[in-house]
Amino acid sequence: MTALAANAEPSRWWRSRTVRRFTSHHLALLGVAMIAVLTLACVFGPHLLPYDSLYIDLRARFSPPLTGDHYLGTDPLGRDVAARLFMAGRTSLLVAFSAMLLSTLIGTFVGVIAGYRGGWIGAALMRTVDGFLSFPSIFLLLALAAALKPSPAMVTVIVAVTSWMEVARIVEAEVRSLREREFVLAGRMLGLSGTHIMFREILPNAMGPIIVAATLTVARAILLEAYISFLGYGIQPPLPSWGNMLEGAQQYLDSAPWLAIIPGAAITMAVTSFNFIGDGLRDALDVRDDRV
């Protein structure tokens, strides 16, 4: 919310048009509520549940949901699914959020330079963006994950490296259109350095689209982490993530369907929420966008 405040009046920002529009967007509010619930559950849930996420109880293997204190059942080792789900949420959300920060940073940097400098530097940077977009993201992700041993930090970096291009494109277009505006010309006449104009004068005016793109990038990062962890090349057990909880679920689909259904539902819930929030921010911040 601090980012929104920066665009509004200094006093009474909570009554600004941007905030009013966001709070009248029902789906966005639903998204915020769902993310709040999920985050609280992941932070406090493991302390409130009777079982530890790593506690193995072979007598209680494959208990269906609502058996005794196992609210969401147990897995093939008798570990509590609810406890694992919350611990996995910590990993997945943290990785996705860090990947968003990193990819937004890369994308913004590339986009600002390409949009402001233009010429052959801009062309080279934007063609590189096109080049990265030509690879199906999972193919590139998996090849990189196989090459670099996937620790959580490395997974974050890999996800960021394959998802900065959208932000770069959006920022480049925005900066290119702002480049010729009067305040930039005025800055140049005052003798401000190129770096100062790019990052202190132009960038703050491009924050709207960046915030929207960043929100949608969280959604994308959650999905990408889930994909590669499901395939066994992402976050490695015993550290749980929503993706790797699903890794072995297919072989027990007939006898223990909850092992597949529950983590997937959590992923869908988180991703839907971020997409809803992104949609609300797009309306509230007046971002023109042709994408879905």
Add this chain to the structure above:
Amino acid sequence: MRGFLLNRLSQSLILLLIVSLIGFLVLNLLPGGPLAQFGLDPSMTQDDLDRLKEQLGLNRPLWMQYLDWAWRLLQGDWGHSFRDGAPVLAVIGRHVFATLLLMGTSTAIAIAIGTWIGIRGATHRYSLFDHLATIGAMVALSIPTFWFGLVGIYIFSLRLGWVPAGNMYTIGDGSVLNYLHHLILPSIVLSLVHVAIWSRYMRTATLDAISQDFVKTARAKGLSERRVIMKHVVGNALLPMITLAGVQLPSILTGALVTETVFTWPGMGRLFLDSLGYSDYPVVMGLLMFSAILVILGNLIADIVVAIVDPRIRLG
């Protein structure tokens, strides 16, 4: 038209160059780099590896290695699979059909349903249908494809027993009907995300077309609303969709990979994952480059088709 073609073709070639540079970078990041094949062999000593390095020219500067690698790629020499020694292009060739079949079917489903939802959403703007379609599309875009596949298998093959849970055909039964039976569920699963994307874009494109002057003219002529929509609006709205089909190729390929994994479908995605499991890096690299080239080619073809259909683009 010739100017347009040359321009577009040179763009694709530049893109191909950049893609090959990224590919070369990934190749050198892989464990053991281009030497991985021999590093796995326990009978190899460090001296052997050093000698091989010398022989294969891996002591040369990187840019020379790149030129050498790119030149062999251009000649169709993509190396050999570690697993069975077959040429990489032949291995990929054996799996292309299955992937194209899955992608083609699911794209056809996505276009048919997505177009219908998009047009109806635009002509009945802000109706209940439109709102539900908007929300539905956002939810559909948020569902992990592999999980949707698992849920589909659980409901439609394990519980209801309507469709098989995987594979492309039953061994010993090569009939078309058997193929179709296996094709239904994976192609529906793969199409979900693209129905969502297609319907959103189709809605925007239809709204754009409706606000054009020629629609006013058509209405002024006294044509029925149905005829105006079917004849004047839809045709024009479908034009940008050809470009979209090209742009969506990478995401369809990504979806195909996870769908193939869940449904044990013998396509390129499954091959990619199997090859990763066996550390069969020549095939992994081959598929990475092959899919990128496929994407560049798909975009090129889409743009040329649009230029053929729409004179404004090739002349303007």
